[in-house]
Amino acid sequence: MKVALVDLNNFSRYPTLSIGYFVAILRREGVEVEVCSPLNFGIHGYARTVRQSYWQRFSEFANYCMAVSTSGFINELRNRFKSWLRPGGGRDREVITQAVEDMLSKNFDVVMVSAYTMYRETCSDIAQLCVKRNIPVVLGGSGFYSYAMCEEWLEIPGVRALYSGEPEKNLLKLVSALATGEEISDIPGVVTRNNSFNPAQPLVELDSIPFPDFSDFPWENYPNRIVPVMTARGCEWGLCTFCSDVKTTSGRTYRSRTLDMVLSEIEKQQCHYSSDLFVFLDLKLNSNLALWRGLPEGIKKLPRPIRWTASVHVDSRDENGLSYTDLKRAAESGLVRITCGLESASRDVLRHMAKGVKLHRMSEFIKSAHKAGISVRITCMVGYPNETAEDVQETANFLRQHSQYIERVTLNRFANMPGTPIEEKLRKSRKDYPHILVKELDTLNGVFPYENRRMSRPSFLKAVYKLIAEVNSINRKPLLAKAFDFEGAF
Numbered sequence: 246m247k248v249a250l251v252d253l254n255n256f257s258r259y260p261t262l263s264i265g266y267f268v269a270i271l272r273r274e275g276v277e278v279e280v281c282s283p284l285n286f287g288i289h290g291y292a293r294t295v296r297q298s299y300w301q302r303f304s305e306f307a308n309y310c311m312a313v314s315t316s317g318f319i320n321e322l323r324n325r326f327k328s329w330l331r332p333g334g335g336r337d338r339e340v341i342t343q344a345v346e347d348m349l350s351k352n353f354d355v356v357m358v359s360a361y362t363m364y365r366e367t368c369s370d371i372a373q374l375c376v377k378r379n380i381p382v383v384l385g386g387s388g389f390y391s392y393a394m395c396e397e398w399l400e401i402p403g404v405r406a407l408y409s410g411e412p413e414k415n416l417l418k419l420v421s422a423l424a425t426g427e428e429i430s431d432i433p434g435v436v437t438r439n440n441s442f443n444p445a446q447p448l449v450e451l452d453s454i455p456f457p458d459f460s461d462f463p464w465e466n467y468p469n470r471i472v473p474v475m476t477a478r479g480c481e482w483g484l485c486t487f488c489s490d491v492k493t494t495s496g497r498t499y500r501s502r503t504l505d506m507v508l509s510e511i512e513k514q515q516c517h518y519s520s521d522l523f524v525f526l527d528l529k530l531n532s533n534l535a536l537w538r539g540l541p542e543g544i545k546k547l548p549r550p551i552r553w554t555a556s557v558h559v560d561s562r563d564e565n566g567l568s569y570t571d572l573k574r575a576a577e578s579g580l581v582r583i584t585c586g587l588e589s590a591s592r593d594v595l596r597h598m599a600k601g602v603k604l605h606r607m608s609e610f611i612k613s614a615h616k617a618g619i620s621v622r623i624t625c626m627v628g629y630p631n632e633t634a635e636d637v638q639e640t641a642n643f644l645r646q647h648s649q650y651i652e653r654v655t656l657n658r659f660a661n662m663p664g665t666p667i668e669e670k671l672r673k674s675r676k677d678y679p680h681i682l683v684k685e686l687d688t689l690n691g692v693f694p695y696e697n698r699r700m701s702r703p704s705f706l707k708a709v710y711k712l713i714a715e716v717n718s719i720n721r722k723p724l725l726a727k728a729f730d731f732e733g734a735f
């Protein structure tokens with residue numbers, strides 16, 4: 246049996262973890278697998294926050310103004326520009342389709358495509374190619390966690406099914422049934438035009454799946470040899486009202502691997518890919534305190550030292566594992582970069598977000614991480630439904646007060662993701678948000694677009710400009726030398 250895996254998630258800094266798992270599972274069972282990575286053909290994914298120039302504050306602000314404009318003409322102009330620039334837009338579609346067409350000449354039994362929703366047209370082209378060759382094609386990806394999205398994507402001619410949820414447990418059964426023409430609609434997670442929406446249950450025995458196999462990825466095309474690793478799925482907190490990560494494929498419910506398995510995976514991958522750079526993709530690496538605290542000791546015993554990065558949540562547990570002592574130990578084992586979500590420095594907004602963050606602890610964490618010699622990156626959000634101009638100003642002030650301790654800030658506009666608590670609230674309690682108008686689901690971007698009239702008022706615009714200027718001052722710094730290899734990766 247021969248399976249083609251088309252990876253339209255296409256991170257441009259390191260291989261895609263989920264594809265690595267699929268390859269390992271199928272190869273273990275003797276299935277022949279080939280991976281198509283668009284990076285091989287010059288297609289790049291979205292860039293993460295990298296060092297900015299002074300002038301970027303103006304382009305960022307202009308972009309914000311266009312995004313919140315209520316003018317139909319400006320919206321149309323921006324959408325065209327965006328679709329031209331986004332990965333999968335412009336010439337990317339043609340290049341990827343040609344690459345898949347060339348690949349399919351090698352006679353595959355099954356094609357599986359892992360895609361972000363922005364690749365809809367490309368998926369449609371791939372499905373057409375498969376129809377011509379009579380090869381069944383199944384699409385999967387983190388966007389297929391809601392029925393509304395699946396329903397729309399099943400309209401693509403030639404798509405046999407979608408997959409919703411974590412596929413590892415059912416992967417072999419699915420490809421075998423597809424290859425032999427058997428019925429697939431009773432396989433957990435499979436969504437077809439004829440069955441009900443039933444996402445596969447989260448995988449509990451995470452240690453049962455083999456270590457990911459990244460040997461098919463174009464290592465020579467990445468700026469550095471960075472290996473992704475995950476110790477757990479889900480987030481111990483899991484309550485933030487805007488967070489779609491805990492609704493999508495592997496974010497539902499918290500499950501952890503054992504420390505020994507994680508350490509032996511790092512040791513194996515380090516040797517196999519000749520790499521000493523690791524990115525932990527956990528949503529919240531300090532979810533399981535025993536594992537988080539055990540990692541530094543275990544990493545120090547590896548045959549060669551590594552440098553690593555992680556995301557944490559500065560939660561309000563008495564012990565959240567983020568004291569100066571904890572961070573210092575982690576830094577001594579090679580932790581060079583750490584990310585956490587501040588989102589807002591307004592207590593009121595944080596409370597509405599159910600973020601579980603206390604500002605004095607966030608401040609303490611940022612200073613301790615900096616003192617421990619770790620490059621600090623934080624994420625912020627503007628436009629949360631109850632946010633006022635004063636709230637935005639508070640976030641700008643917080644950044645200014647901590648600018649000497651932070652090296653990168655990623656500033657996002659609030660995205661109204663399907664199925665999140667705030668999306669449901671905006672839909673069901675419209676009278677609480679008279680300044681917000683929610684529109685129809687945008688199936689290309691997997692969001693409910695909205696118009697928030699507050700966000701285009703002069704006082705709000707003024708506060709946003711100040712926030713963008715603070716972010717820009719921080720993002721103009723060079724990264725700490727030891728963290729430099731992770732620029733743009735995290």
Ligand code: SF4
Binds near residue numbers: 483529586
């Ligand atoms: S802490 Fe992070 S991953 Fe967890 S629910 Fe909040 S935003 Fe999502």
